[in-house]
Amino acid sequence: MTATLDSACTLHPRVAVRPEPFGALAYHYDNRRLVFLRHPDVVRVVTSLADHPSLRAALEANGIAEERWPSFVKAVDSLASSEIVSVL
């Protein structure tokens, strides 16, 4: 499913996130995909998705400037296609 600003999203329950100097590594225990989260802001948003009713709310809560939102929607959508993020 495609992620938009209004999507309610969550990190897949079978995904573990490990902090690294460049951001974080995310590993999906079911499909065994390893994904690089390439910026600390992406890590903060992705790991807090479940606490917010929408991606927009997660971006606002994490203080992400609005002009950067399109790139975050793209990133979360790509994470959804590898099942790291579930779109509810």
Add this chain to the structure above:
Amino acid sequence: MSSETLVEQMKGGLDAPICLTWELTYACNLECVHCLSSSGRRDPRELSTEQCIAVIDELRDLQVFYVNIGGGEPMIRRDFFDIVGHAVDNGVGVKFSTNGAFIDGRAARRLASMDYLDIQVSLDGTDAATNDAVRGAGSYETAMRAMRNLSDAGFGPFKISVVVTRHNVDQLDGFKALADSFGAQLRVTRLRPAGRGADSWHRLHPTNPQQRQIYEWLLAHGENVLTGDSFFHLNALGDPLPGLNMCGAGRVVCLIDPVGDVYACPFVIHDEFRAGNVLAPGGFTSVWRGSDLFRSLREPQSAGACASCGAYDVCQGGCMAAKFFTGLPLDGPDPECVGGDGEVALAAVPVALAPRPSPDHSKPQRAAVPAAGGN
């Protein structure tokens, strides 16, 4: 961040390995001629169950997502299920390599009931003659029986792991068909001249025309076939193969051997690439983060003799282990350099000068015993 800078960052090392190989024992029921760890006999200093559990707890704390368990034959250890069970219960996923000898119906059902577990059954030929020439008499039938048992037990998509040699390179389509017939996934990796492979490599490694054949086959199959990122030296032939395409030794991968020694990668079990031991103060973590060897591997590497070659950016000079055990300088071409530079360099190395793999746990050669009381 572009993918290029990400790769640069990975070369500088991570807080913990992405992909850790852990050989549980040097004991093995087989004596494959290309065994990377020269396995055969158990080493009396191998880690105890308690020590293995402590290693897993450390990996859990480091958030190592999964560990590749191998050997020797890991299932030969009586505490195999205890160790694997402790890992998966603690969120350290396990992928283990086996020759299948201990996967009877009961073991297959037990394995199928476990979560976070993946299995690689080793097979080096689509027929007994090709496989057994490398892995030993009866080993083809053993592997096939294990795969049937896993399939019957509903294990799901296990992996079939093939080391490509000049004798099975024409069977790649056959391996793929075999994997498909089991609903399994095919994994093909590069033959390394490590362990007993140091001796067999010269007669087993693919010829230069066969390397192109492998490259084209892999390119055509894309991400449907796993390679453990082991063929990046072939990238000099054209479009890059899927994967990170860099040497991960000491940067994103490493090896823990059965006695707890930590090496830069599974293909360099040799004193020169030993970074420390998990039983020393500070454990695995301080070896990974602080060893002089790993620090030096994370420094920018010199292209050396390859600096003027246009392909260096994509092939990275190939595999450190392949160069080391064939006696080639580490800052020069891979022995299987597709530009042919390795062959030339190799011809100049007297065989006696190539480093010998260490340690060796091969079973002793059986001498013919004369019949007692005979004339």
